[in-house]
Amino acid sequence: MKFSANLGFLWNDRPLPEAIRCAKTAGFDAVECHWPYDVPAEDVRSALDETGLKMLGLNTRRGKAGENGLSALPGREADARAAIDEAADYAGAIDAGAIHVMAGFASGAEAHRTFVSNLAYACKRAPDRTILIEPLNAYDAPGYFLSGTALALSIIEEVGAGNLKLMFDCYHIQLLEGDLTNRFLKLLPHIGHVQFASVPDRGTPDHGEVAYDHIFKVIEDSAYSAPLGAEYKPNVKTEDTLGWLDRFR
Numbered sequence: 629m630k631f632s633a634n635l636g637f638l639w640n641d642r643p644l645p646e647a648i649r650c651a652k653t654a655g656f657d658a659v660e661c662h663w664p665y666d667v668p669a670e671d672v673r674s675a676l677d678e679t680g681l682k683m684l685g686l687n688t689r690r691g692k693a694g695e696n697g698l699s700a701l702p703g704r705e706a707d708a709r710a711a712i713d714e715a716a717d718y719a720g721a722i723d724a725g726a727i728h729v730m731a732g733f734a735s736g737a738e739a740h741r742t743f744v745s746n747l748a749y750a751c752k753r754a755p756d757r758t759i760l761i762e763p764l765n766a767y768d769a770p771g772y773f774l775s776g777t778a779l780a781l782s783i784i785e786e787v788g789a790g791n792l793k794l795m796f797d798c799y800h801i802q803l804l805e806g807d808l809t810n811r812f813l814k815l816l817p818h819i820g821h822v823q824f825a826s827v828p829d830r831g832t833p834d835h836g837e838v839a840y841d842h843i844f845k846v847i848e849d850s851a852y853s854a855p856l857g858a859e860y861k862p863n864v865k866t867e868d869t870l871g872w873l874d875r876f877r
Contacts, residue, residue: 629844629877632684634823634859636662638866643667645675652679654870655877658855660684660821665714669721676722684855685726685760685821688715696764697730699750700743700773704732708746709753716754726758726821728795731773739773744786751789758820762795765803767828776804777815784818793820797859802827802838809846816850825860832860834872844876 633639633656639647644667651659659681664672676683688711691698698708715727729750731743750759763780764772774780777794784792796819798808805811812819824843826836833840847856862869 629848630657630853630855631873631877632656632658632660632855632857634660634662634857636660637859637861645671648672648675648679648681650866652681654867655873656681656855656858658682658684660686660857660859662687663689664722665689665718669718673722683722683724684857685728685758686715686719686724687728688712688730690730691732695732696769696772697732699729699746700731700734700739702734702738702742705742705746708742709749712746712750712753716750716757719754719757724757726760726793727754728760728762731761733769733771734773735771740783743773744783747783747787747792748789751787751792755791757791759789759792760795760820761792762797763800763804765800767803768800777801777811781815781818794818795821795823797823798838798840798843799823799825799827799830799859808838808843812843812846813850816852819852821854821857822847822852823857823859825858830861831863832869832872833858834875840876 633651635647639650644664648659664686690696698704698711719727761780763774763776780794824833826833827838
């Protein structure tokens with residue numbers, strides 16, 4: 629098994645280039661991040677080159693305070709596309725493989741049309757990147773537009789772009805729908821990235837209601853071979869939470 633350190637949560641008390649080096653030292657196979665835009669891209673690229681790690685992906689900006697993405701917000705198309713442009717340029721500068729386009733808090737037919745239109749724009753704007761969409765659970769993100777895998781799949785089919793894929797976050801999907809094994813296998817052709825954390829506390833994957841011994845074995849036995857994203861919240865120093873890494877590798 630290969631694992632990616634999500635530096636939005638792991639080592640997030642360190643500057644991003646230093647966090648990349650920490651992930652290398654800890655034995656991760658890749659890294660990913662949330663919003664790196666305040667760090668010069670050349671500094672991130674230098675750390676990636678130094679460590680030999682690949683940046684798997686990054687997110688579009690959330691927007692203003694209290695927002696959680698812009699791309700499903702009617703009337704905010706200019707802001708959403710500026711965020712997509714920014715993400716595409718930054719991803720190109722550091723050779724990040726994917727861009728997670730965040731939908732935001734919205735509902736209804738107009739929000740649906742807006743999200744589809746902005747995703748089509750993102751797929752054309754960054755044709756050499758995977759564009760990801762991610763359902764978020766209603767406990768952590770109440771009112772988030774993308775509220776389940778069925779909606780995500782219908783949008784992927786509606787947009788019809790080969791580089792639009794699903795972010796399969798085991799933590800969110802367990803809280804939204806459960807049935808992780810069957811759901812993963814069913815959605816596998818549409819999955820562009822996998823993330824994980826314990827449920828319900830979003831901690832390390834060695835406790836909680838999800839049996840990651842089983843889930844990781846299912847993934848390992850499938851056609852999916854990319855690193856899995858460790859997007860959990862450490863409750864102590866990140867270095868002191870990594871006992872799971874050797875166990876599951």
